[in-house]
Amino acid sequence: MDYAEEVRAWASLLRSSKTSTLKFAVARAILDEVRDAATAEGEVHISRDRLSFRLVSYYWYQVRLFRLKQAAAEIQEPNVVRKLRDLNLTSDSKWHPSRSYIQDVVDFVSEDGFREVIPRFHSGIERTIFEVRAGGAIAIAGRPRAFAAALEPLLMRSVMAGWAEQVEQYNLTPRVLAKVSFNGQRRTSVSKWAKPLREFDDACFYCRTATPERVQVDHVVPWSFLFDDAAWNLVLACDGCNNSKRDWVPASRFLTALCERNRSLTDQGAAGAFAKRVHFSMTQLPHGGAEGLKQSLDMLCEQAYLQGFSGDWSPS
Helix, strand or coil, rough: CCCCCHHHHHHHHHCCCCCCCCHHHHHHHHHHHHHHHHCCCCCCEEEHHHHHHHHHHHHHHHHHHHHCECCCCCCCHCCCHHHCCCCHHHHHHHHCCHHHHHHHHHHHHHHHHHHHHHHHHHCCHHHHHHHHHHHHCCCECCCHHHHHHHHHHHHHHHHHHHHHHHHHHHCCCCHHHHHHCCCCCCCCCCCHHHHEEEEEEEEEECCCCCCCCEEEECCCCHHHHCCCCHHEEEEEEEEEHHHHHHCCCCHHHHHHHHHHHHHHHCCCCCCCCHHHHHHHHHHHCCCCHHHHHHHHHHHHHHHHHHHHCCECCCCC
16 A cells, blocks of 8 residues: 555654644554554544543653653643643652542643644644544544554654654753653662662661661662663662652752762772672763762753752751
8 A cells, every 4th residue: 555645744743843742742642542453443533531641641751750841931831731730749740540630630631722732733744644523532544544553663763752852952851762751660670789788888878877777779869850770879768868858859968978989989999780880880971980970960960950850958
């Protein structure tokens, strides 16, 4: 089957003018629905509620956890993004689709958020990718569906890469593509480093409680900013400090202490897997090695503040 027109439609979508990331979000929803309905026949029908739910789920971690801006100015951001940012939730950034506050956002997008979604989607696109049905639902049928189903992996990679490229224009933050694609699943655990950290310094890095009974491995510079488990950034924290600090950047004295800890590890030529990981991880920083750690930390923390992360945390 000749899909020349469909190729032009998706190509024009990816390069069309966008003031926000909303077109990418709708395109991702279309591809997800086509993939999930791969064995069904007929058109793929996406109700307003279903599309709203998908948009909220895509933006949830980007906005609530990583604090990614989705347009050059707040007024240009999609309604769903502004609604998520305004939620009065102090600590819970995990996606709980059954929670009432999430359903409230989904209902808002379904009722009020589509003035900016469907009518503008095909602006600048040579051929329509979906058709509008009664009640604001959309449908992908015939050739557009067959094309999307056949090339879904390639189209999805292109959509996510385009989304990340646009987000990079508005944010100073590491690993943008990984953050845009994040689905809430942590693939590694840092708890395995608690033992070697205890062997080096068996005390809470923050309050200095010696040999704490319950201890966590904490990211000094918040994981939700770095999106990385780099060994140079890992320390022991008692439960109280770990729960209080959350995703704050700590006070400067702790950043100085982190530099001293890592310099001590490398200067002593400490053996073991953790010390080797600390040494290697510091070589990956913008100003590589222990000598450049302070400069790298200053740069990363400044970016974190600009991204909306709070600073100067200390134990209460």
